[in-house]
Amino acid sequence: MTLTPASVRAALIEQRERTKQRSKTEIKRFIEESDSKITSLQSQISALIELRDSERASVLALHYIASPIHDLPVELLTEIFNFAVEDETYIHDMHRISQVCSDWRRVAHGTSHLWTRTLEIDLCRKTNGADALNTWLARSAQLPVPISLRFRGSSSLNRGIMEEVLKATPRFSYLQLRTTPSTSPWVVKQFAQCKLDGLEELDLRLISMTPHDADLAPINFITVPRLSKLKLINLGARQITVPWDQLTELSLECNSFEVFEAFTQCANLLRAHINLLGRTRLPEAIQHIPVQFSQLHTLSLCLKADLTRLFDCLSTPVLQVLQLTLQEAPWTDTHLTAFQLRAPNITSLEFSFCEFIGFRQPGGHHSSFTITHAPKTNTVPPLLQG
Structure with missing residues (x-):
């Protein structure tokens, strides 16, 4: 029973009646007797509470054991x-x-x-996370793991985390280096020198080179026997070496045709996205060399440079999807038509940001054409009108 003002008043009336003719000594004895009873009752209550809690625990355990989740394999x-x-x-x-x-x-x-999902790791983390990283990687046993690494050029490297990451490189199936323009090439080279035996996809994000760089040596990814996909943004013409002929998918952004030459070495490509940021002309050495892509079925080109000669040297007999983003790049329908004749399987052709459009459909082949933006086009070719 919870004490209330009414219950306290009732107890006071009762005890006054009880102690009317009693001495203080007797009253003290009554107090001691009541304290003793309270202690005894409290002991009994504690035992009962303990018994109750024990039974509650048993019920919870039985519910847990009988839970449908435990019947699942x-x-x-x-x-x-x-x-x-x-x-x-x-x-x-x-x-x-x-x-x-x-x-x-x-x-x-x-x-x-x-x-084994993609693990994002901050190589510049200030707190010590090397042990936690080691434990996490150990739980995936020896399975391939995808890794995304972030490195801020203005921050110092966490050596402990870097060591754990480098030890696990043979297990990487995917490696993304989220670098910045201020990232030292030394960081990228540390991984290029590792045995990346299981690496299938490499995303180098941004590789730049400034006039102040002391280390101008190429970055060579050599021990990558399973590499098939590469994404690279290369500004400054720093030489990057990978086994180009292994690649089946390539996404390349660069600001000069010198880096673009790597594209011509990828004979086994299935998909390619090329974004040439500069306005330089195609080198004479490339203009007269046929570039064969016997398996390429998807090609996306984003160019500001003159690409007319590029169409002349490309051979893509099984190409199905062609996407052209021509940012002020001069071109004519003559070169494109000749290219189409050498790529009779194109079923999807998309133009974006074109200054001029003029083409015809060779051989009567049924193709779908998409024009996303052509602000300076005054007439639409008959093929697109109905």
């Missing part, structure tokens, strides 16, 4: 875990799953593929 449970994890909150989600209960933690920690 481990394989299905891991798939549920996999669907519950979002790429954006990958690390946080995996920690939450591991903290639900010991069984879930055991299953999660013992399922290697749950720990």
